[in-house]
Amino acid sequence: MFFDPEGKEIRMKRTDYLSWDQYFMGVALLSAQRSKDDHTQVGACLVNDQNKILSVGYNGMPTGCHDDDMPWEREGEPLDTKYFYVCHAELNAILNYGGGSLYGARVYVTLFPCNECAKAIIQSGMKEVIYMQDKYADDDMTVASKRMFDMAGVKYRKFEPKDQTIELHL
Numbered sequence: 001m002f003f004d005p006e007g008k009e010i011r012m013k014r015t016d017y018l019s020w021d022q023y024f025m026g027v028a029l030l031s032a033q034r035s036k037d038d039h040t041q042v043g044a045c046l047v048n049d050q051n052k053i054l055s056v057g058y059n060g061m062p063t064g065c066h067d068d069d070m071p072w073e074r075e076g077e078p079l080d081t082k083y084f085y086v087c088h089a090e091l092n093a094i095l096n097y098g099g100g101s102l103y104g105a106r107v108y109v110t111l112f113p114c115n116e117c118a119k120a121i122i123q124s125g126m127k128e129v130i131y132m133q134d135k136y137a138d139d140d141m142t143v144a145s146k147r148m149f150d151m152a153g154v155k156y157r158k159f160e161p162k163d164q165t166i167e168l169h170l
């Protein structure tokens with residue numbers, strides 16, 4: 001607390017408030033917590049150039065395909081793994097947006113987009129990807145994503161955490 005010479009408390013602007021990047025990546029991280037995937041939870045948050053949130057999404061099974069009836073395996077018979085079915089966080093966020101154009105928007109995502117989501121990001125006119133993890137950087141799908149983003153002029157940058165902890169007691 002600060003005081004003036006008369007001893008009156010001076011109120012100052014908070015200094016530990018979240019930056020825009022922290023705020024939107026925080027929303028993406030919170031969204032990821034809705035995922036039923038026990039191996040990888042991904043969240044995405046779409047934001048326009050006025051820093052307004054347009055949409056959010058997380059990786060999950062398509063509507064009507066009940067989580068309990070779908071496979072969550074990573075290996076085995078392809079039809080019995082999650083990969084043919086699960087809808088990625090970025091695609092869900094794009095499809096969840098009911099407001100028209102996403103042109104010029106940016107996407108905050110907790111994991112670098114795959115090639116399929118990269119196509120959807122490019123085709124919807126989004127211009128920037130801010131990602132947290134890039135654990136599949138060596139996979140061809142991620143190499144293809146970056147190749148397409150580079151060609152299409154979609155910028156991508158890694159989110160730089162400031163080691164700020166937010167506790168949510170729910």
Ligand SMILES: Nc1nc(=O)n([C@H]2C[C@H](O)[C@@H](COP(=O)(O)O)O2)cc1CO
Nearest residue numbers: 039040042059086088089111112113114
């Ligand atoms: N960018 C991404 N967004 C996503 O929503 N996903 C989803 C699909 C799966 O549900 C899970 C990846 O599963 P795994 O192979 O790490 O067990 O994350 C995956 C990627 C990676 O490209």
Ligand SMILES: [Zn+2]
Nearest residue numbers: 088114116117
């Ligand atoms: Zn994807």
